[in-house]
Amino acid sequence: MRAIEAFEPPPPSKVNYINAQYGLKSWLLTKDHKRIALLYLGSITFFFFIGGLYALMIRLELLTPQGDLLQSTTYNKVFTQHGIIMIFFFLIPSIPATLGNFLVPMMIGAKDLAFPRVNLLSWYIYMLGGVITIYALLAGGVDTGWTFYTPFSTTFSNSYVVATGLGIFVNGFSSILTGLNFIVTIHTMRAPGMTWFRLPLFIWSHYATSLIMILGTPVVAITILLLAFERVARVGIFDPALGGDPILFQHLFWFYSHPAVYIMVLPSMGVVSELIANFSRKNIFGYKFVAFSSLAIAVFGFLVWGHHLFVTSQSVYAGMIFSFLSFAVAIPSAIKVFNWTATLFKSSISYDTPMLYALGFIGLFTIGGMTGLFLASLATDVHLSDTYFVVAHFHYIMVGGALMGYLGGLHYWWPKISGRMYPEGWGRFAALVIFVGFNLTFLPQFVAGYLGMPRRYHAYPPEFQVFNVLSTAGASILGFGMLIPAIYLVWSMRYGKHAEANPWHLPGLEWRTQSPPPTENFEHTPIVDWEAYEFAPPEEMEVVGRFRRELETA
Amino acid sequence: MSEHIVPVKVYITIFLVLLAGTLLTVLAAFHDFTYHLGSRTFALNTPIALAIAVTKATFVVLYFMHVRYSTRLVWVIVTSALFWLVILFALTFADYWTRGWFSIGW
Structure with a gap:
């Protein structure tokens, strides 16, 4: 540790990427990956609070068993739009487009991403997709659920399915371009000496995420296009009345949308690997296992989509294969959790805010992952499918996993991004509030779902009220907790x-x-x-010294 | 990476091949390729249309996208994309082709 403290970085300069240029034009036409990351940060925060408002409406409606706040049709739109905004416009771009954009070049020692213009283009495409989707929501909204299941979406829904689909279709290209940029950058722009096994695990997880983005996103784009063709032109693809197969839609949709969960959680795992190693001041236990488990998750994640179809007319034999493969994907996830835990063992842990989020991630992701196994089992899934158990499960992965990692990473790299420290006391307080609020929101939903409360209804039998009151109370705490970092991070910038x-x-x-x-x-x-995570003991002082000399002589 | 200059003649030839493929697809669509062999019926219109489309796509990938002249790394990436397509088809057909096997319920 002394070695690192002894290291003197280049003398601080007053000119940095924020004040190098001024004016709106300098931001809107920037090719600097760090500025583009900030453009994304502002945009996804906007969409996060829009999605959060929909969540608030859902929880307020479910406070009482009667459907007394929203009509059933309005409620259908509200939960659909909550899902669409949160998944496509917040969670998928969250870590890759902000922290990834900012850090991938910096962590590998590059000046920028491989294609800076393409990077800016991806943000514009994202915004265009967002504008189209917001238009669809304002024009009347969409009520199909974020899954757009056919034949309801193609034949029966009277809402703005095509416009919303177009927004998501356009947005997908942004994701593809980001993934492409990361892969080329990681392959071609690593600094001298930055070998594959010296890469930080954040980079490995972004590499794996990029593979999913490139290989999966085109499939959902084509699926949405086919859906639009059938809805507008009555081409028979999914509608049995036209000679199609509605289950085909689910196959194509989940081929992307299950791996999309890993687009959300893999970058978060990368952040957590950084946080665990760095705040334990210890090299990560089993670096190569953690690195390759990211790739394994990316590959296995593509083989499990059929577990979303267990209660459809999908063949029982295909169901057995998908069930087995779904259990298999738990292995690389478990490797990560065990290795993080082993890293903590006998280490020198400091409980700063980012580490609190990382520790929260491990617990919540484990609960989310284990309950996923209930849903990967053919028999228990029949009981649990389309209940609040599923809602709780995927929120433990997406919020407990992806969002915790995002917040942990945002705090951890905030000094680098903004040049300012966030208030540590408030940071720890907010992390605690968010953790408590999150668990109070979603833990009761496991019980309600197990007891049979179905998802996607605005009214429910009175015996489920206690769970929903707890859940709404938790959501209020969670919402309050989310506001705290929003306020102090903006405050800290000045x-x-x-x-x-x-x-x-x-x-x-x-x-x-x-x-x-x-x-x-x-x-x-x-x-x-x-090497990565080489916390220099005194005898390794020379390592840092060499680095400094290279800088001086370069 | 040195850039391979492709003669314009090659591009024009590939373009003509693609046009011919399109013409062939249209002509094939007007012909009924349904055959009966014993008790079995083979409807071949879709497989024929797909075969022409795949051939055209191969030309586009090899020549217009320069994959033929690219490095092995690019070949690995193209092959892995095709492999992912195989995953999509294989597991989807694992459902379709086995649906009739289990006749009770489901």
Whole structure:
């Protein structure tokens, strides 16, 4: 540790990527990956609060058993729009487009992503998709559920299915371009000495995520296009009356949408790997296993989609295969959890805000993952399918997993992003409030679902009220908890303590440049001759010294 | 990576091949390729249309997208994309082809 503290980063310069240029045009036409990351950060935060408002409406409606706040048709639209906004416009771009965009080049020692213009284009495409979707929501909304199941979506729904589908279709290209950029960057732009097995695990997880983005997103894009063709032109693809097969839609939709869960959670796992290693000040236990488990999740994640179809007319034999494969995907996930836990063992843990989120992630993701096995079992799924058990399960993965990682990462790299420290006390308080609020919201839903409360209804039998009151109370705490970081992070941009280059005293490349970084990230191309997470004991002082000398002589 | 210059003649030839493929697809659509062999019926219109489409796509990928002249890494990436297509088809057909096997309920 002393070695790292002894390391002196390049002298802080007043010019950085934020103040290098001024004016709206300098932001809207920027090709700097860090500025584009901030554009994404603002955009996804906007969509997050829109999605959050829909969540608020759902929880308020479900406070009482009667459908007394929203009509059933309105409620259908509200939960659909909550899902669409949160999944396509917040969770999928959340970590890759913000933290990934900011950090992938910095962590590998590059000046920018491989295709800076394509990177900016991806943000514009994202915004175009967002505008189309918002138009669809304002024009009348969509009531199909975020899954767009046929034949309801193609034949019976009177809502704005095609417009919403178009928004998602367009948005998909943004995701593909981001994935493409990451893969090419990681392959071709690593700094000298940054070998594959010296890459931070954040990079490995983004590489795996990018594979899913590129290989899966085109399939859902084509599926939505086929849906629109059938709805508009009555081409028979999914509607049995026209010679189609509605289950085909579910196959195509989930071929992307199950791996999409890993698009959300894999980057979060990358963040957590960073946090666990760095706040334990210990090399990650089983680096290669954690790295390859990301790739294994990306591959296995494509083989399990049929578990969403267990209660349809899908063949029972296909069901058996999908059930087996779904159990298999638990293995690489478990490898990660065990390795993180092993890393913590006998380490020097500091409980700063990012670490609280990381520890929260491990617990919540484990609950989400284990309850997923209930749903991967053919028999129990028949009982649990379309109940609140499913809702609780995937929120434990998407919020307990993806969102916790996102918040942990945002706090961890905030000093680098903004050049300011966030208030640590408030940070820990908010992390605690969010953790409590989250569990109070979703834990009761497991019980309600197991007892038979179905999802997607605005009214329910009175015996389920106690669980829903608990859940709404939890959601209020969670919503309050989410506002706290929103407020203090904005506050810290102006009033926060100035951050030094390496406030956590860590070996990663992103910490070896000033905070905020200059537009080119590094004054000189770094030469890497240390391993990932090499917390230098005194005898390794030379490693850091070599790095400094390279900088001086370059 | 050195850039391979493809002669314009090659592009024009491939373009003509694609046009011919389109013409062939249209002509094939007007012909009924249903055959009966014993008690079994083979409706071949869709497989024929797909075969022409795949052939055309192969030309596009190899020449217009320059994959033929690209590095092995690009070949690996193209092959993995095709492999993913195989996953999509294989597991979907694992459902379709076994639906009739289990006749009680389901």
